[in-house]
Amino acid sequence: MIRYFIALILFPATLFAQEWAPRDSDVLLDQATLDTRLRGETIVFFDNGESRFFEDGRYTYTYANAGGTGYGYFTIGNDSTICIEFVTGFSRCDLYVIDASGRLTIITTTGDRFPTLR
Template sequence: MIRFALALCLLPIPLAAQQWAPRDSDVLFEQAALDALLRGATITFFDDGQSQFFEDGRYTYTYANDGGTGYGYFTVENDSTICIDFVTGAARCDLYVRDDQGRLIVITDSGDRFPTRP
């Protein structure tokens, strides 16, 4: 019985643990549209942090006020999400939506919403 319980603990839990909560007015992206929007682009948040999505799948996040840079690789998923595997071994997936004002919004797995600058 203990082996069975331990085995269950080792199974990966897919996106079921995510707490994304898009608003009724949010518009989700199709995979190809999100990829075309962000691949090769840089988005800037209102705190001046920047996410850069390179053509070859590399990703950087540069924190505002010379707070350093995180490096990784991104994958555009088919459910309006982008997943990033950081070189440190950390990983995250965020939901990308367009709000009712046309702004690109990044929603974290905990439900926090981060609008981007135009």
């Protein structure tokens, strides 16, 4: 019985221990480079969703096709990551890389890749 209890306690910890899996061809960005590239800018994804990084640390994601907007605040890590704390209490961190084609690509903790248009 104790073994099952310990396994249940440790299971969520393994979910949060996910590692990003960049490809060998991906280029990681240092904090200063990522900050310069994104602060005050908007990036557009292939589905026309838009991430906007305001100068003061605010963040919005506007879904394509009038799907609404999520609001939050971003912080840029020194390991090519950006973490966003949404006003709803949800938070996420993603890895931002330059892929082999030269595009800025966002990699989620589950390994999904989202290249940007610019």
